Amino acid sequence: MLLPDIKSPADIKDFSQKELTQLAKECRKTIIDVVGKNGGHLASNLGVVELTIALHRVFNSPRDAIIWDVSHQCYTHKLLTGRYQQFSTIRTRGGLSGFTNSEESEHDFFINGHSSTSISSALGLLTARRISGQEGKVIAVIGDGALTGGMAFEGLSHAGQLCNDLIVVLNDNQMSIDHNTGALSRYLSRMTASIKYQSFRNIIDKIVTHIPFFNRFLEKLIFRFKRAIKGLFFANNLFVELGFEYTGPIDGHNEKELEKVFRRVSRLHQPVVVHVITKKGKGYSPAENKPDVFHGVGPFQTSDGTVEKFDTTSFTEAFGNMIVEAAENNKKIAAITAAMAKGTGLTAFSHRFPDRFFDVGIAEEHAVTFAGGLAAGGMIPVVCIYSTFIQRAVDQLIHDVSLQKLHVIFMLDRAGAVPNDGVTHQGCFDIALFRPVPNVQILSPCSENDLRLCFNYALNNKGAFVIRYPKLSCPTEIEEFSSPVEAGKGIFVPCTEFVVENITEKELLSRKKKVLIVTTGGMYSEVQKAVRSVILSGGYADILVLRFIKPFDEAAFTEMAKSYAGVVFVEDGVKIGGISEHLSGILSENKYNKTRILAFEDKYYSHGSRSDVLEMAGLSVKDIEKAVNSLL
Numbered sequence: 001m002l003l004p005d006i007k008s009p010a011d012i013k014d015f016s017q018k019e020l021t022q023l024a025k026e027c028r029k030t031i032i033d034v035v036g037k038n039g040g041h042l043a044s045n046l047g048v049v050e051l052t053i054a055l056h057r058v059f060n061s062p063r064d065a066i067i068w069d070v071s072h073q074c075y076t077h078k079l080l081t082g083r084y085q086q087f088s089t090i091r092t093r094g095g096l097s098g099f100t101n102s103e104e105s106e107h108d109f110f111i112n113g114h115s116s117t118s119i120s121s122a123l124g125l126l127t128a129r130r131i132s133g134q135e136g137k138v139i140a141v142i143g144d145g146a147l148t149g150g151m152a153f154e155g156l157s158h159a160g161q162l163c164n165d166l167i168v169v170l171n172d173n174q175m176s177i178d179h180n181t182g183a184l185s186r187y188l189s190r191m192t193a194s195i196k197y198q199s200f201r202n203i204i205d206k207i208v209t210h211i212p213f214f215n216r217f218l219e220k221l222i223f224r225f226k227r228a229i230k231g232l233f234f235a236n237n238l239f240v241e242l243g244f245e246y247t248g249p250i251d252g253h254n255e256k257e258l259e260k261v262f263r264r265v266s267r268l269h270q271p272v273v274v275h276v277i278t279k280k281g282k283g284y285s286p287a288e289n290k291p292d293v294f295h296g297v298g299p300f301q302t303s304d305g306t307v308e309k310f311d312t313t314s315f316t317e318a319f320g321n322m323i324v325e326a327a328e329n330n331k332k333i334a335a336i337t338a339a340m341a342k343g344t345g346l347t348a349f350s351h352r353f354p355d356r357f358f359d360v361g362i363a364e365e366h367a368v369t370f371a372g373g374l375a376a377g378g379m380i381p382v383v384c385i386y387s388t389f390i391q392r393a394v395d396q397l398i399h400d401v402s403l404q405k406l407h408v409i410f411m412l413d414r415a416g417a418v419p420n421d422g423v424t425h426q427g428c429f430d431i432a433l434f435r436p437v438p439n440v441q442i443l444s445p446c447s448e449n450d451l452r453l454c455f456n457y458a459l460n461n462k463g464a465f466v467i468r469y470p471k472l473s474c475p476t477e478i479e480e481f482s483s484p485v486e487a488g489k490g491i492f493v494p495c496t497e498f499v500v501e502n503i504t505e506k507e508l509l510s511r512k513k514k515v516l517i518v519t520t521g522g523m524y525s526e527v528q529k530a531v532r533s534v535i536l537s538g539g540y541a542d543i544l545v546l547r548f549i550k551p552f553d554e555a556a557f558t559e560m561a562k563s564y565a566g567v568v569f570v571e572d573g574v575k576i577g578g579i580s581e582h583l584s585g586i587l588s589e590n591k592y593n594k595t596r597i598l599a600f601e602d603k604y605y606s607h608g609s610r611s612d613v614l615e616m617a618g619l620s621v622k623d624i625e626k627a628v629n630s631l632l
Contacts, residue, residue: 001026002015002019002022002023002026003023003026003027003030003079003084004084004085006079006080006082006084007082008081008082009056009057009060009061009080009081009107010060012053012056012057012080013057015057017256020053020057020255021255023053024049024050024053024255025283027049027052027053027075027076027079027080028046028049028282028283028284030079030084030087031045031046031049031075031076031079032046032284032302033302034087034088034090035075035297035300036299036300036301036302037088037299038088038090038091038092038299038420039091039296039297039298039299039300039420040075040090040091040098040296040297040420041072041073041075041098041295041296041297042281042284042287042294042295042297043280043281043287043288043291043292043294043295044072044073044143044173044280044295045072045073045074045075045076046280046281046282046283046284046287047073047171047173047252047278047279047280047281047282048073048076048141048171048252048278049076049282049283050252050253050254050255050258051141051169051171051252051258051276051278052076052077052080053076053080053255054255054258054259054262055139055141055169055258055262056077056080056081057255057259058259058262058263058266059137059139059262059266060136061081061107062106062107062109063135063136064136064137064138064139065109065122065125065126065136065137065138065139066107066109066139066141067109067110067112067118067121067122067125067138067139067140067141068100068112068118068141069112069115069116069117069118069119069140069141069142069143069146069152070099070112070113070114070115070118070143070146071099071100071108071110071112071113072098072099072113072296073141073143073171074099074100074108075087075090077100077107078090078096078105081105081107081108082105082107083096083104083105091420091421091422091607092420092607092608092609093606093607093608093609093612094608095607097422097423097606097607098420098421098422098607099111099112099113099421099422099424100112109121109125111423111424112424113421113422113423113424113425114388114389114392114424115145115146115149115362116142116146116147116148116149116150116151116152116362117151118140118141118142118146118152118155119140119142119151119152119155119156119159119166119168120151120154120155120158121140122138122139122140122155122166122168123138123140123155123158123159123162123164123166125138126138126164126165126166127162127164130164137165137167137266138166138167139167139168139169140155140166140167140168140169141169141171142168142169142170142171143170143171143172143173144170144171144172144173144174145173145339145361145362146362147170148339148360148361148362148363149361149362149363150363150365150366156168156239156242156244157242159242159243159244159271160242160243160244160271161243162271163243163270163271164270164271165268165269165270165271165272166271166272167265167266167271167272167274168244168271168272168273168274169273169274169276170248170273170274170275170276171252171276171278172249172252172275172276172277172278173277173278173279173280173291239273243270243271244270244271244272244273245265245268245270245271245272245273246272246273246275247261247264247265247272247273247274247275248261248273248274248275248276248277249275249276249277250274250275250276250277251276251277252276252277252278252279253278253279253282258276261274262274280295281294284305285305286304286305287305290305292342293307296343310473312473312474313448313473313474314471314472314473314474315413315445315448315451315469315470315471315472315473315474316343316344316345316413316471317345318345318448318451318452318474319344319345319384319411319413319451319455319469320344320345320346320347320348320349321345321348322451322452322455323335323345323346323349323382323455324348324349324352324353326455326456326459327349327352327353327356330380330459331356332378332379332380333356333379333380333382333459334356334357334358334374334379334380334381334382335349335350335353335356335357335358335381335382335384336358336359336360336367336370336371336374336381336382336383336384337358337359337360337367337383337384337385338359338360338361338362338363338364338367338385338389339359339360339361339362340384340385340386340389341357341359343386343413344384344385344386344411344413345384345413346384358370364385364389364390364392364393364396365392365393365395365396367383367385367393368383368393368396368397368400368401368408368410369396369400369401371383371401371408372396372400372401372404372406372408374408375401375406375407375408376404376406380407380409380459381408381409382409382411383408383409383410383411384411384413385410385411385412385413386412386413386414386425386427387412387413387414387415387416387418387427387428387429387430387468388414388418388424388425388426388427388429390410390412390430390433391429391430391433394433394434397410397434397437397440397464398437401464402437402438402439402440402464403439405439405462405463406464407462407463407464408464408465409455409458409459409464409465409467410464410465410466410467411455411467411469412427412430412466412467412468412469413469413471414427414470414471415427415430415444415468415469415470415522415572415573416428416468416470416520416522416523416572416573417470417572417605417610417613417614417617417619418471418610418613419471419607419608419609419610419612419613420607420608420609421607422605422606422607423604423605423606423607426600426604426605426613427468427470427572428572428573428574428600428605429573429574430466430468430573431468431520431549431571431573431574431577431578431579432573432574432576432577432578433577434466434550435549435550435577435578435579435582436577439463439464440463440464440465440466440550441458441463441464441465441466441487441548441550441551442465442466442467442468442548442549442550443457443458443465443466443467443468443547443548443549444467444468444469444520444521444522444545444546444547444548444549445467445469445521445547446475446481446491446521446522446524446545446547447474447475447477447481447521447524448474448477449477449481449482450481450482450491450521450545450547451467451469451474453482453484453485454467454485454547455467456485457485468520468521468522469521469522470522470572471610472522472525472610475524475525475528478493478497480492480493480497485547487548487551488548488551488552488553489547489548489553489556490518490544490545490546490547490548490552490557491544491545491547492542492543492544492545493528493542493543493544493545494542494543495508495514495531495535495540495541495542495543496508496509498528498531498532498535500532500535500536503535503536508535508540511538511539511540513539513540513565513632514540514541514542514563514564514565515534515539515540515541515542515564515565515566515567515568515628515631515632516541516542516543516544516560516561516564516566516567516568517530517531517541517542517543517544517567517568517570517624517628518544518546518557518567518568518569518570518580518583519543519544519545519546519569519570519571520545520546520549520570520571520572520573520579521545521546521547522572523570523571523572523619524543524545526570526614526619526620526621526624527543527570527624528543529621530621530622530624530625530628531543531628533621533625534625534628534629534632537625537629539628539629539632540632541568541628542564544557544560546579549579550579552579552583554583554586557583557586558586558587558590558592561587561592562592564594565594565631565632566594566595566596566628566631566632567584567587567592567594567595567596567631568595568596568598568624568627568628568631569583569584569595569596569597569598569599570598570599570619570624571597571598571599571600572599572600572619573599573600574599574600574601574602575597575599575600575601575602576602578599580597580598580599581597581599584597594631596627596630596631598618598619598623598624598627599617599619600617600619601617601618605617
């Protein structure tokens with residue numbers, strides 16, 4: 001194998017074409033094998049193998065900076081930058097990150113995980129280098145899916161204005177996570193479809209290549225000539241109009257051709273877009289045939305692509321079913337997502353109600369303001385976004401929904417601890433971000449039945465609603481989860497609900513010191529396990545699930561707390577600005593100080609399984625049990 005001996009990109013500079021072909025095969029096999037075991041982003045990484053090899057052959061990282069947008073497609077980059085030996089640990093606790101991480105390697109310039117940021121980051125880095133007199137190119141690699149985000153266009157506009165030598169590689173695979181939508185996608189499709197231009201371009205390239213001695217000097221002239229000819233085929237080229245040179249489209253799996261183009265553009269002194277066509281899942285037929293399934297995938301059988309399935313229903317699946325049912329009876333319901341139809345459970349809705357389904361691309365800000373417009377027009381928009389991505393639309397939620405007193409429902413999937421994706425994807429900020437916002441109610445359901453009741457409550461009441469739930473299977477239902485929804489009230493689950501072998505209800509009730517665990521809905525699964533352990537160790541703990549984070553009946557809660565020896569708050573959100581800190585403060589004002597707060601501290605949490613992340617945050621079952629026992 002070639003990969004084990006590659007310690008840096010310099011090691012592949014002298015490879016023959018035969019060796020490069022072998023290297024691409026080794027990269028694909030390694031990625032398939034490791035992702036099959038650990039899960040991860042497969043299709044996108046298989047699509048950029050040759051592109052990554054070509055970039056590292058032509059440019060000299062880290063002197064030349066390669067910035068990957070989102071960076072979920074950086075696996076080959078990691079393999080070529082000395083991380084082969086650790087690659088089997090990717091996305092596991094203590095192992096490699098599934099995204100670029102500047103703390104992991106000098107070849108990773110940013111900790112990245114969100115979309116449409118690469119052009120702005122690259123432009124800033126390049127500008128700083130030029131001001132300080134540093135050499136080296138800066139290359140932003142961005143997918144056509146990420147180009148649907150408005151921030152990408154802000155970066156393009158500014159780059160064209162500054163007129164420096166930024167290189168933007170547009171990796172065009174007609175997909176983000178799901179298939180791309182919108183006018184930009186159609187525009188790029190028209191550009192890639194011009195066979196006449198491609199044929200003409202290839203003829204010119206061959207002629208120039210065969211002119212001895214002068215071909216290098218003619219390259220700039222020919223580059224501009226081709227740009228002019230391109231104008232005959234593309235009356236208006238978006239990138240040219242923004243001030244960029246443009247070359248492409250180019251076969252993204254022809255490594256030799258990619259190298260040739262990159263060497264040419266590396267000598268330019270103005271911004272350039274290199275348009276590359278790739279195929280998601282390239283080289284692995286299950287991923288080629290179902291690139292959406294293998295975008296972000298759990299462990300699977302590499303022999304045939306069979307993905308492991310579970311009998312339990314996840315919160316995502318439960319919501320997907322209930323919004324379809326609700327929309328059957330209410331024609332005002334519309335669903336909006338930002339390139340996350342499958343991830344947010346909206347696939348069935350998109351098929352059943354295509355006229356009321358809106359995938360706006362990776363454009364969370366637009367999604368929220370668009371929802372406000374729908375609400376103003378009499379619709380009931382349901383915005384389905386991951387908790388980590390709603391961070392990008394905080395101003396829109398405040399200014400364009402809350403301030404207008406509009407009826408919009410925000411379904412925040414992946415709230416709380418998010419497994420494997422690491423620091424950029426933890427859903428721990430939403431409570432602190434939105435709890436201070438007027439006209440917004442925040443609900444935190446703990447089961448499928450509870451989610452249904454909360455969703456129906458939001459549908460039938462006015463105002464803005466944030467409903468947050470974890471990436472997790474729904475727990476077993478109990479009677480309390482079906483209690484009617486009352487604004488500001490939680491769900492009380494008595495300790496006697498938990499049957500523990502050889503311990504009777506009478507014996508439980510006879511225990512004198514009792515603790516109340518106040519928890520957000522997403523942490524119920526861990527809390528109920530902790531309660532069972534507390535019971536076995538001779539203790540007693542009731543549970544109050546915060547069905548409502550806002551509004552909240554503080555007076556009733558204060559009175560309830562007085563009957564307990566202590567209160568433990570368990571919150572899958574940040575402690576600073578969270579509901580636990582607020583309620584603990586209220587108890588303190590009432591001379592009640594027997595409290596413990598378990599929540600995400602003022603730091604970022606790395607990748608690992610859900611249990612790993614909760615353990616790092618001090619929110620594991622053992623941590624909860626320990627906090628309860630400390631008050632007993």
